[in-house]
Amino acid sequence: MTKRTAKTTCCYRVVLLTLFGVFIAGMAATFFASGHLGSRVTDPDYYQNGLNYDRTESGARNPGLDWTLTATLSGRDLLVRVCDEKGAPVAGGKLSLHPTREKRAASPLQLLESAPGVFRAPWPATAESELQGVLRFTRGEASASQRVVFFN
Incomplete structure (x- = not known):
């Protein structure tokens, strides 16, 4: 019986040393990857990267940001009037108002273009004296949005 105990103890030592070695190797790989394989999130100027993301190649410039x-x-x-950065009307898009304060999920209100860059819709019958929501304008790949509150 003494010999079996010695062999069993030896196997446990080998297994424990192997697990400890795998742990140390994994930690070393993690430290190396975090120190040398960084991303733009870990750059010292990550805040500026976020502010100017639309102007980077991967940011896919959205002209709607300036509307x-x-x-x-x-x-x-x-x-609703939609204008570009120079004040010219932006025509040919789709504009909808997505209500946020409705008790039940209300469908978006579609505004129709009555003149270039001017969208109009009648006051919804379901709205009482206040209407809150998000205006979403899209034209092609570009989009713009704005929170609004109307009081009637």
Whole structure:
């Protein structure tokens, strides 16, 4: 019986030393990868990378970032003007209002283009005196959005 105990103890030592060696090798590989194989998130100027992401090659420049959406009420109509960075109207897109304060999931309100860059829709019958939501304008691959609150 003494010999069996010695062999069993030896096997456990080998298994424990092997597991410890694998752990140390894994930790060394992790330290090497984190020190030498970084990403733009770990760069010292990561904040500037986030601010200028749209101007990088991987950022896929979205011209809609420079567009402005001006929402107003004209009588009982919602009126939204979409302009580019120079103030010219942006025509030919789709504009919708996605309500956020509805008790049940309401479908988006589609605004129709009445003039270049001017979108109009009647006040929704389901809305009472206040309408909150997100305006989403898309034209091709470009998009712009803005939170709005209307009081009637």
